[in-house]
Amino acid sequence: MRMSRFFILTTLLVLSWINTAHARYYDDVIASGEIYIGAYKDFPPYSFEQDGKPAGVDIEVGRRIANAFGLKMKVHWITPDENLEDDLRNNVWKGHYLDKDDENPLAMKHLADVMMRVPYDREYAFKRGDLDLLINDQVVLFGPYQRERWQVAFDSKKLERVGTVAVFQYHPIGVEIDSLPDFYLTSAFGGRMRNNTHHYPTIHDAFFAMQEGKVDAVMGMRAEVDWRLAQADNPRYQLAENGFPSMGKQQWDIGMAVKQTYRQLGHAVEEVVDGLIRSGEIEKIYAQYGVRYELPGLYQDVTQ
Template identity: 65%
Template sequence: MLRNKLPNALISLVMGLLACEQAFARLYDDVMASGYIRMGIYQDFPPYSFMQDGQPAGVDVEIAKRVAAAFDLELQLHWIIPDENLEDDLRNNVWKGHYLDKDEDNPLAMKKLADVMLRVPYDKAYAYKQDSLGYLINEHVVMKAPYQQERWQVAYDSERLDAVRTVAVFQYEPIGVEVDSVPAFYFTSALQGRMRKMTRHYTHPREAFAAMQDGEVAAVMAMQSEIDWLLAQAGSDQYRLAENGFPTMGKQTWDIGIAIRQTDRQLGYAVEEVLDRMIRSGEMEQLFADYGLRYTQPEFYQVAKEALTEQH
């Protein structure tokens, strides 16, 4: 009798484990009924999300607060430590959970996932990217609701450089970049590699900017909002924005949106409505301005504005 019952017991155990793994993949109704929403934001990533004086701060933290308030829900922040690539971040924080993310007292405990993840590059080609067998790589998530357009930006020390009208100047003057970033690859390969010897690598843009302040480099390249933030923190006219333009770099601007599980598009639509209201009302632009940042609307809004202008 025991031998006959064993397969059923194993099946029940497997089903139970699967249920536990997916239990925190909450649907819209679950989120609204729970009284809280868990928003995924990157850890130690100013000016987007970071700790300041013991409190969460940054534009994405403020956006998360406004989303929670719009639904009259308590905000729970799900801090994300970036993995090797975006696919890993989506898997670990949106639809599956990290295999090390376990409760030591209860190994079968449910993994915590973000209901909504912020600061996800909004790119249709990437969203529908396929593997070698033709399967969607990101089939478990939906990337939508772009709320900002980001771009690359150079800041320079005006006591060392009169201006930066072309990147060719960095054949002779050192520039600081974040290690393993797009700027790092660009400055070590563009112009037939002639800027490689003048490229200095740092763990993050803050360290590169500090190196510029110490005279180690003449300029720094990072994302526009990061540069704006660092300039605002420096509070000195000595460090200025360069004219943008990076030949042969490829994509230099991109939209930022959210990611939700493929099974809960309803929550994504609801959050999208909140972000859309913030963009159209000017609240989003003001939020960025409060942190000393320039704000650029996503491509969709720019195209719509241009079309409306042409009609008139």
């Protein structure tokens, strides 16, 4: 028996509805009793699993956001895509068709109500594409809560000090492949550091290589380097008082993102995080992981 065209169309509509991921309005989040915090997977010290449980700076901030609303925090783990636009689309406003819900294979996994660790940059927020349309028109970037920057750590048994990165013309240094430190160290000073720049999947792999004596230093994001130093707990590995001539952007602020139609949720979360910053609670969270905390530019401008 042939199915009627009406039945087929109805079925397709139902399946398309089931297979759509939804972010939620503020009232829906509160009524549900839980909030989905988007955090990058396997990204210590920001967000990772420790003894089978979510841990890290961003997870702790997410818990405090949930507690402020009397909600249960649920972690929406984010696997990085090719660029930030893809991450925002897949996790905040649309979803990825391959990202299925474990409990309902026909449905897409729940989107993040709030996504952590998004660069808070006005130029990026209002970036336009080839047709002069806003690239990020589906999301709102808000709530800067940390300033990040680049950092070098070195093996003091191999180097007395790192007064300038030019020393890596003669000493091997480890970096995460395709990162800004990778591009910088292979091109600066006429490429004279290229042969001594060793590439690793992550900065953590680079740090392990330094512990094994394969490189004399590493360069990566400050919080990642700080965390690895705290984990090593060995005075042999020290921080460089570094500067990076001609590198370009050496520091940037980190904030959050929500879908652009859910600004009320963003405003409420921003108020909570602002309180955490002004009370010093966020700085304590960073210290818990052995990481230095720096106020984002918005707060530095106010305090100076």
